[in-house]
Amino acid sequence: MQQTCAQCGSSFEITDDDLKFYEHVSPVFGGKRYSIPSPTRCPDCRQQRRLAICNEFNLYPGKCDLCGKETIVQFEPSDTRTIYCRDCWHSDKWNACDFGRDIDFTRPFFEQFKELRDSLPAQGLDMQGNVVNCDYIHYAGSSKNCYLIMHADFCEDCYYGYGFKKNTSCVDGFYNLHCELSYDCVDCHKCYHLVGSQECLNCNTGAFLRDCIGCNNCFLCVGLREKEFCFENEQLTKDEYKKRIAEIDLRSYAQYQVCKKKRRELELTHTFKEFQGHNLENCLGNHLYNCKNLRESFDCEDVEDGKCCYQVVLAAKDVHDIYQYGSNLQASYECAISGEDSFHLRFSFGCHMGCSELMYCFYMEASRDCFGCAYMQKNHHCVFNKQYTKEEYDALVLRLIEHMKQTGEWGEFFPMSLSQFGYNKTSAQMYYPLEKDGAMKISAAWSDYEPPPPQVAKVIPADKLPDNSKDIPDDVLHWAIQCEVTGKPFKITPQELRFYRQMALPLPRRSWYQRHLDRFHQRNPRTLWDRKCAKCSASIQTTYAPDRPEIVYCEDCYQKEVY
Ligand SMILES: [Zn+2]
Ligand SMILES: [Zn+2]
Ligand SMILES: [Zn+2]
Numbered sequence: 217m218q219q220t221c222a223q224c225g226s227s228f229e230i231t232d233d234d235l236k237f238y239e240h241v242s243p244v245f246g247g248k249r250y251s252i253p254s255p256t257r258c259p260d261c262r263q264q265r266r267l268a269i270c271n272e273f274n275l276y277p278g279k280c281d282l283c284g285k286e287t288i289v290q291f292e293p294s295d296t297r298t299i300y301c302r303d304c305w306h307s308d309k310w311n312a313c314d315f316g317r318d319i320d321f322t323r324p325f326f327e328q329f330k331e332l333r334d335s336l337p338a339q340g341l342d343m344q345g346n347v348v349n350c351d352y353i354h355y356a357g358s359s360k361n362c363y364l365i366m367h368a369d370f371c372e373d374c375y376y377g378y379g380f381k382k383n384t385s386c387v388d389g390f391y392n393l394h395c396e397l398s399y400d401c402v403d404c405h406k407c408y409h410l411v412g413s414q415e416c417l418n419c420n421t422g423a424f425l426r427d428c429i430g431c432n433n434c435f436l437c438v439g440l441r442e443k444e445f446c447f448e449n450e451q452l453t454k455d456e457y458k459k460r461i462a463e464i465d466l467r468s469y470a471q472y473q474v475c476k477k478k479r480r481e482l483e484l485t486h487t488f489k490e491f492q493g494h495n496l497e498n499c500l501g502n503h504l505y506n507c508k509n510l511r512e513s514f515d516c517e518d519v520e521d522g523k524c525c526y527q528v529v530l531a532a533k534d535v536h537d538i539y540q541y542g543s544n545l546q547a548s549y550e551c552a553i554s555g556e557d558s559f560h561l562r563f564s565f566g567c568h569m570g571c572s573e574l575m576y577c578f579y580m581e582a583s584r585d586c587f588g589c590a591y592m593q594k595n596h597h598c599v600f601n602k603q604y605t606k607e608e609y610d611a612l613v614l615r616l617i618e619h620m621k622q623t624g625e626w627g628e629f630f631p632m633s634l635s636q637f638g639y640n641k642t643s644a645q646m647y648y649p650l651e652k653d654g655a656m657k658i659s660a661a662w663s664d665y666e667p668p669p670p671q672v673a674k675v676i677p678a679d680k681l682p683d684n685s686k687d688i689p690d691d692v693l694h695w696a697i698q699c700e701v702t703g704k705p706f707k708i709t710p711q712e713l714r715f716y717r718q719m720a721l722p723l724p725r726r727s728w729y730q731r732h733l734d735r736f737h738q739r740n741p742r743t744l745w746d747r748k749c750a751k752c753s754a755s756i757q758t759t760y761a762p763d764r765p766e767i768v769y770c771e772d773c774y775q776k777e778v779y
Pocket of ligand 3: 749750751752753754769770771772773774
């Protein structure tokens, strides 16, 4: 069945399997199923709406409104909501039920939900699990000694990473899973000691590799399988390789850039497979690992029976329209930042740690059977944070669903007007960039706030830094470097300086967020184009747009081609 998107007007398909799924995740009260209608927006507009409530990168100094402790927060200084530090938020010094309120059936649901949510104390940052010495991590958990890692879990000694899972001593990366000692890597999986590499699996010690699997000691290579001592895709002896490597000093920023450029040149002579993934059965998307029956999805690991999933890892099943994060999420639909042993979550955000049977909930932990609730822990049978008996709850929810059908809200995720952040400060701006008036047109907010620059002894323009990091004194820790792209000053931390020296790497000349954007742009967009295999002309769906310079093969042709 073809449907016209209510936001962008494009045509999208709703399949019979989709309809079955919506039925499957629809809530049941008193033995009767209350069907979730099929979506009114196309998959991209749905993903944009989920992203538009996630501020993953803009963090500011703030203060806990309960204990007064200085703490880092995701909200701008002008935000008037109550903000608690992690300890206070999880303490028994306050009770989310105290904020409970009645439903006004003469008004739309979402505006009442926004009033409720904004009356409650919010957590400064989103962290879960056992977190040790990590003051600056967000949408992250169970980590130790990390700094500025987002969408990250089970990491140790990692800095400036996005999409880090089970990584140790990794710096500057985008979507690296189970890696150790990696720097400036994108989409690397189970790798050790890689630098400036992309889309590699099971590689050990190498630099500037792309699409390599099971390689050891290789430098500037593309598309290799199980190789050792290769340099620019040429097989050398161990001694020859060591000699070539010794001639390269990656502590030099100029040298590092030359290598990066060479990797790109080499890539364009290579063939790419229609999409990146390993150990897949009936899957479509990009960067999928160990998945089965997962369609139109990106950056997922261990997911079975899913569609339109983005960054869902560490296991999920029966899930559609999920933006982050998985960890055993089941039978859930239209959620963001949710998972961890949770099931039957619908139209919810930030629900995890054993949540179930939630609808229209926002930041819940270990709660079940709640509708339209926010910031609750270990609660059940609540509506608008107010406690009911099971019978009262069922009756009230049914009335509320009928009400939301009248207002056109039932079956829709939280609208952008409910976001706590300007559109331009959210991850929606990365994937669906808009100007201010474009954001206004879709009822999203905008923020013109710029945080003040760091207080430092001196600011040194990036191009005035010595080329080789060995010539940069420890004093750099007291300066700020002026980003060569944005002109914004940024600081180097002692732990990252130690890492660059240990790994013999150059110092960055771009701010960490600019570096993140650079890596983001190295990746293909999350769009599937129809294209023909450059070898056999079979029809393929790929994230390589037809006008891109890369040579793209179908899976079969590619497997015959790899060396
Ligand atoms: Zn649309
Ligand atoms: Zn506090
Ligand atoms: Zn082919």
